[in-house]
Amino acid sequence: xxxxxxxxxxxxxxxxxxxxxxxxxxxxxxxxxxxxxxxxxxxxxxxxxxxxxxxxxxxxxxxxxxxxxxxxxxxxxxxxxxxxxxxxxxxxxxxxxxxxxxxxxxxxxxxxxxxxxxxxxxxxxxxxxxxxxxxxxxxxxxxxxxxxxxxxxxxxxxxxxxxxxxxxxxxxxxxxxxxxxxxxxxxxxxxxxxxxxxx
Amino acid sequence: xxxxxxxxxxxxxxxxxxxxxxxxxxxxxxxxxxxxxxxxxxxxxxxxxxxxxxxxxxxxxxxxxxxxxxxxxxxxxxxxxxxxxxxxxxxxxxxxxxxxxxxxxxxxxxxxxxxxxxxxxxxxxxxxxxxxxxxxxxxxxxxxxxxxxxxxxxxxxxxxxxxxxxxxxxxxxxxxxxxxxxxxxxxxxxxxxxxxxxx
Amino acid sequence: xxxxxxxxxxxxxxxxxxxxxxxxxxxxxxxxxxxxxxxxxxxxxxxxxxxxxxxxxxxxxxxxxxxxxxxxxxxxxxxxxxxxxxxxxxxxxxxxxxxxxxxxxxxxxxxxxxxxxxxxxxxxxxxxxxxxxxxxxxxxxxxxxxxxxxxxxxxxxxxxxxxxxxxxxxxxxxxxxxxxxxxxxxxxxxxxxxxxxxx
Amino acid sequence: xxxxxxxxxxxxxxxxxxxxxxxxxxxxxxxxxxxxxxxxxxxxxxxxxxxxxxxxxxxxxxxxxxxxxxxxxxxxxxxxxxxxxxxxxxxxxxxxxxxxxxxxxxxxxxxxxxxxxxxxxxxxxxxxxxxxxxxxxxxxxxxxxxxxxxxxxxxxxxxxxxxxxxxxxxxxxxxxxxxxxxxxxxxxxxxxxxxxxxx
DNA sequence: CATGAATGAGATTTCATTCAT
DNA sequence: GATGAATGAAATCTCATTCAT
Numbered sequence: 092x093x094x095x096x097x098x099x100x101x102x103x104x105x106x107x108x109x110x111x112x113x114x115x116x117x118x119x120x121x122x123x124x125x126x127x128x129x130x131x132x133x134x135x136x137x138x139x140x141x142x143x144x145x146x147x148x149x150x151x152x153x154x155x156x157x158x159x160x161x162x163x164x165x166x167x168x169x170x171x172x173x174x175x176x177x178x179x180x181x182x183x184x185x186x187x188x189x190x191x192x193x194x195x196x197x198x199x200x201x202x203x204x205x206x207x208x209x210x211x212x213x214x215x216x217x218x219x220x221x222x223x224x225x226x227x228x229x230x231x232x233x234x235x236x237x238x239x240x241x242x243x244x245x246x247x248x249x250x251x252x253x254x255x256x257x258x259x260x261x262x263x264x265x266x267x268x269x270x271x272x273x274x275x276x277x278x279x280x281x282x283x284x285x286x287x288x289x290x
Numbered sequence: 291x292x293x294x295x296x297x298x299x300x301x302x303x304x305x306x307x308x309x310x311x312x313x314x315x316x317x318x319x320x321x322x323x324x325x326x327x328x329x330x331x332x333x334x335x336x337x338x339x340x341x342x343x344x345x346x347x348x349x350x351x352x353x354x355x356x357x358x359x360x361x362x363x364x365x366x367x368x369x370x371x372x373x374x375x376x377x378x379x380x381x382x383x384x385x386x387x388x389x390x391x392x393x394x395x396x397x398x399x400x401x402x403x404x405x406x407x408x409x410x411x412x413x414x415x416x417x418x419x420x421x422x423x424x425x426x427x428x429x430x431x432x433x434x435x436x437x438x439x440x441x442x443x444x445x446x447x448x449x450x451x452x453x454x455x456x457x458x459x460x461x462x463x464x465x466x467x468x469x470x471x472x473x474x475x476x477x478x479x480x481x482x483x484x485x486x487x488x489x
Numbered sequence: 490x491x492x493x494x495x496x497x498x499x500x501x502x503x504x505x506x507x508x509x510x511x512x513x514x515x516x517x518x519x520x521x522x523x524x525x526x527x528x529x530x531x532x533x534x535x536x537x538x539x540x541x542x543x544x545x546x547x548x549x550x551x552x553x554x555x556x557x558x559x560x561x562x563x564x565x566x567x568x569x570x571x572x573x574x575x576x577x578x579x580x581x582x583x584x585x586x587x588x589x590x591x592x593x594x595x596x597x598x599x600x601x602x603x604x605x606x607x608x609x610x611x612x613x614x615x616x617x618x619x620x621x622x623x624x625x626x627x628x629x630x631x632x633x634x635x636x637x638x639x640x641x642x643x644x645x646x647x648x649x650x651x652x653x654x655x656x657x658x659x660x661x662x663x664x665x666x667x668x669x670x671x672x673x674x675x676x677x678x679x680x681x682x683x684x685x686x687x688x
Numbered sequence: 689x690x691x692x693x694x695x696x697x698x699x700x701x702x703x704x705x706x707x708x709x710x711x712x713x714x715x716x717x718x719x720x721x722x723x724x725x726x727x728x729x730x731x732x733x734x735x736x737x738x739x740x741x742x743x744x745x746x747x748x749x750x751x752x753x754x755x756x757x758x759x760x761x762x763x764x765x766x767x768x769x770x771x772x773x774x775x776x777x778x779x780x781x782x783x784x785x786x787x788x789x790x791x792x793x794x795x796x797x798x799x800x801x802x803x804x805x806x807x808x809x810x811x812x813x814x815x816x817x818x819x820x821x822x823x824x825x826x827x828x829x830x831x832x833x834x835x836x837x838x839x840x841x842x843x844x845x846x847x848x849x850x851x852x853x854x855x856x857x858x859x860x861x862x863x864x865x866x867x868x869x870x871x872x873x874x875x876x877x878x879x880x881x882x883x884x885x886x887x
Numbered sequence: 888c889a890t891g892a893a894t895g896a897g898a899t900t901t902c903a904t905t906c907a908t
Numbered sequence: 909g910a911t912g913a914a915t916g917a918a919a920t921c922t923c924a925t926t927c928a929t
Contacts, residue, residue: 098888118407120319124924134890136926145924197406204400206464208317217465224468250461250468251481257460258453265405266416269423269449282450282485290489297913323899333915338900340913496909516805518717522903532911534905543903595804602798604862606715615863622866648866649879652855659854660847663803664814667821667847680848684879688887695892721920731894736921738892 102141103151105131110152115194119201146211153202153212156195157219160188165226174234175284181227182256182279189260190272196260224249231287240287252283302340302350304330309351314393318400352401352411356418358394359387364425373433374483380426381455381478388459389471395459423448430486439486451482501539501549503529508550513592517599551600551610554593555617558586563624572632573682579625580654580677587658588670594658622647629685638685650681700738700748702728707749712791716798750799750809753792754816757785762823771831772881778824779853779876786857787869793857821846828884837884849880 109131113122124145128135142148167184171177189196206213228245231252235242259275270278308330312321323344327334341347366383370376388395405412427444430451434441458474469477507529511520522543526533540546565582569575587594604611626643629650633640657673668676706728710719721742725732739745764781768774786793803810825842828849832839856872867875 102888119403121407123922125922135924136890136892137888139925140888200406201403203460203464204318204403207396207399208320213464217467220461220465220468247469247473247477250458250474251454251477254457254461255450255454255481256457258455258457259449261402261456262419262449262453265402265412266419268416269419270446274446275449278446278450282454282481285485285487286481288484301913322897324897334900335902335915335917336913339915344899500909517801519805521901523901533903534911534913535909537904538909598804599801601858601862602716602801605794605797606718611862615865618859618863618866645867645871645875648856648859648872649852649875652859653848653852653879654855655858656851656853656855657847659800660817660851663800663810664817666814667817668844672844673847676844676848680852680879680883683885684882686882699892720918722918732920733894733896733922734892737894742920 099141102133102137105133106138106141106148107151107155110148111156111194111198114152114198114201119205149205150211150215152198153215156198156202157215159192159195160199161219161222163188163192164223168226168230174230174237174239177230178227178234178252178283179280181230182252182283183276185256186260186263186272186275186279189263193264196264200261200264220253223253227252234287239289241289243287248287251286255279255282298340301332301336304332305337305340305347306350306354309347310355310393310397313351313397313400318404348404349410349414351397352414355394355397355401356414358391359398360418360421362387362391363422367425367429373429373436373438376429377426377433377451377482378479380429381451381482382475384455385459385462385471385474385478388462392463395463399460399463419452422452426451433486437488440488442486447486450485454478454481497539500531500535503531504536504539504546505549505553508546509554509592509596512550512596512599517603547603548609548613550596551613554596554600555613557590557593558597559617559620561586561590562621566624566628572628572635572637575628576625576632576650576681577678579628580650580681581674583654584658584661584670584673584677587661591662594662598659598662618651621651625650632685637687639687641685646685649684653677653680696738699730699734702730703735703738703745704748704752707745708753708791708795711749711795711798716802746802747808747812749795750812753795753799754812756789756792757796758816758819760785760789761820765823765827771827771834771836774827775824775831775849775880776877778827779849779880780873782853783857783860783869783872783876786860790861793861797858797861817850820850824849831884836886838886840884845884848883852876852879 106127109127110122113126113130117126124138125135127148128138131138138148142151164181164184168177168181171180202212202216206216224246227249231240231243231248232245234240235245256279259279262269263272263275305326308326309321312325312329316325323334323337326347327337330337337347341350363380363383367376367380370379401411401415405415423445426448430439430442430447431444433439434444455478458478461468462471462474504525507525508520511524511528515524522536523533525546526536529536536546540549562579562582566575566579569578600610600614604614622644625647629638629641629646630643632638633643654677657677660667661670661673703724706724707719710723710727714723721732721735724745725735728735735745739748761778761781765774765778768777799809799813803813821843824846828837828840828845829842831837832842853876856876859866860869860872
């Protein structure tokens with residue numbers, strides 16, 4: 092790999108990262124190409140050299156955000172064999188996103204609004220959610236097999252758990268006085284383990 | 291009531307309604323004063339006669355959306371005495387918002403993104419969520435008193451149920467192939483009743 | 490005089506006064522019909538009932554300002570027989586406008602800028618200046634006749650004295666640290682009496 | 689000098705010059721960004737590329753006008769050693785501004801009105817006036833030293849002479865029938881030399 | 888590759904004026 | 909006489925995109 096090869100990916104990454112930071116800081120409706128360029132420390136013109144238009148940058152940014160969120164969750168649950176502990180780790184990873192990786196979480200929520208009117212963005216998200224439901228589903232399946240959890244349909248359980256985690260993250264974010272991250276984690280675990288309990 | 295009295299509220303409502311329809315149709319980032327005026331069948335100038343600026347219209351629109359969503363939920367649960375059936379009605383009301391009152395639900399989600407950068411909007415939402423947690427909490431409390439549910443802290447249960455409903459609504463909206471409204475309702479009820487079950 | 494007769498002049502005056510106060514407070518470029526109406530405590534529509542348009546109000550306002558300034562100067566010099574003392578009174582009246590009748594003076598200066606592009610306003614001002622040069626000229630003539638001043642052409646002296654007073658008022662207004670009203674008066678009197686001195 | 693260096697100053701100058709010409713032609717209250725852009729033969733958008741907003745352009749325009757007026761006066765008096773003749777040249781330079789550099793003079797007067805409500809503009813003007821009083825003061829001081837003029841305080845004399853010149857310029861501008869430039873010059877010189885005469 | 892100057896369409900906002908009541 | 913709702917033109921300002929260098 093000669094050093095020349097890699098300049099394009101570097102620039103793209105630079106631009107996408109700057110976009111995410113802009114979105115996190117000022118919000119979707121205040122995002123301008125100029126701000127992105129300044130934050131990426133490049134000229135305005137270069138943005139259009141690496142991306143067709145603003146929308147293309149947004150799609151790339153959404154993809155990055157999704158990848159990052161997914162990676163976090165996957166990593167957190169990795170290497171843990173006990174299904175209960177693994178689920179607990181996963182819940183904690185998801186909920187802590189809203190507080191510790193706030194930058195990514197905020198941008199994620201902003202994209203929800205845009206997705207409603209943008210098929211490209213919506214599909215990226217639908218794919219992520221399918222993968223996440225399956226990821227959770229696999230953990231649940233193991234728990235079922237090892238006799239820890241009652242028989243449930245894995246993807247259904249995945250949907251329920253994902254929903255609970257998203258909904259609590261929302262409340263953590265925009266209604267921070269309601270409960271703390273620690274409380275949310277506890278409530279969430281309790282609800283999920285009752286949901287999966289054998290009797 | 292002379293005919294002159296109350297023209298202002300009518301116009302305001304007209305404008306706010308048009309705004310919500312615009313948001314539902316084109317999305318937050320494509321909202322323009324021009325479109326709002328056309329949809330409300332008024333001149334552009336009049337928008338600034340009744341509202342200080344675009345932001346003021348958005349705040350009013352968010353308030354309307356919140357009120358509408360709340361009213362729906364409250365109405366649906368009204369008059370039902372059995373805590374189980376009441377909770378079921380409430381869950382159904384919430385989830386069907388995402389499909390049947392899609393217009394309001396879409397706008398609601400769009401505001402989430404904006405709220406992150408707009409304290410005024412965030413507080414309106416936080417207030418709504420507090421009221422909803424309490425509403426659910428009261429139903430749960432009755433169920434506890436009548437021996438149907440285990441002892442839980444009402445607001446915590448409210449938070450859990452609200453989160454589940456929000457999260458499932460999201461998946462219903464942007465990942466419609468995952469499950470239907472009927473399925474979502476069933477999963478949700480099951481999860482909640484297991485959460486509240488005495489043993 | 491039945492009470493009915495006088496409503497129009499009252500309203501006109503009300504509006505013109507409000508205009509002058511608006512001009513004094515916010516400046517020519519920030520003058521709006523709405524502000525005038527609010528300050529006059531009348532509706533916007535009424536302004537166009539009593540005046541053809543905004544320009545007509547401005548012309549009326551300029552006339553009021555001119556009349557007021559002239560009246561002040563004439564009154565101050567009235568009843569004093571000694572030409573020196575009379576001139577001194579007049580100078581003081583003119584200079585104190587810039588500090589004590591600041592409202593009128595500020596508006597007067599604002600009109601200078603507009604006059605350059607508005608024949609109607611310019612003529613009103615030219616007339617005032619002619620009258621003032623003559624007023625001063627008459628005082629000077631008396632002084633010449635009584636042997637106090639050297640022979641000068643009255644209108645020329647009027648022009649010189651008026652110019653000095655205007656120029657010093659300007660410096661008093663926008664360069665207030667340069668000298669005080671008292672100093673300006675002293676300098677001005679000295680300059681004028683030297684100008685009129687016999688040898 | 690590579691061709692790229694210094695395009696910004698050129699554009700800025702271009703815009704400021706166009707602004708001054710617009711102000712001279714149509715007046716402050718009729719100044720629009722559109723007119724400025726057309727007169728500068730640039731697009732409207734570029735105005736905001738080089739200046740933050742309309743006010744910033746106005747401040748720059750005022751500065752240009754002040755510099756130009758000052759330069760004229762300084763140049764006219766340069767190289768003349770005799771204090772009398774130098775003062776005469778300076779008076780002539782000032783008064784002829786109102787007729788020969790009418791464009792700048794008109795804009796200057798327009799700014800007086802705005803200055804009353806704009807600290808930034810007022811300070812630019814106050815600085816100019818201080819410099820001019822000192823400039824005149826230095827000439828007067830020389831005349832005093834060489835025994836031509838009586839002992840006067842230089843800045844006070846500067847204020848008086850500046851006032852006289854401003855006031856006469858005003859009358860020349862908006863009351864052109866009163867006297868000609870030549871007459872005004874003569875009157876002014878006479879008044880000033882009498883003011884400075886030893887006995 | 889990279890820049891930043893330049894554009895032009897379109898956004899929000901302002902405001903004098905009109906008009907039905 | 910008087911109101912204030914309504915209009916529409918035009919103002920300022922923003923910004924994605926293009927392009928010569």
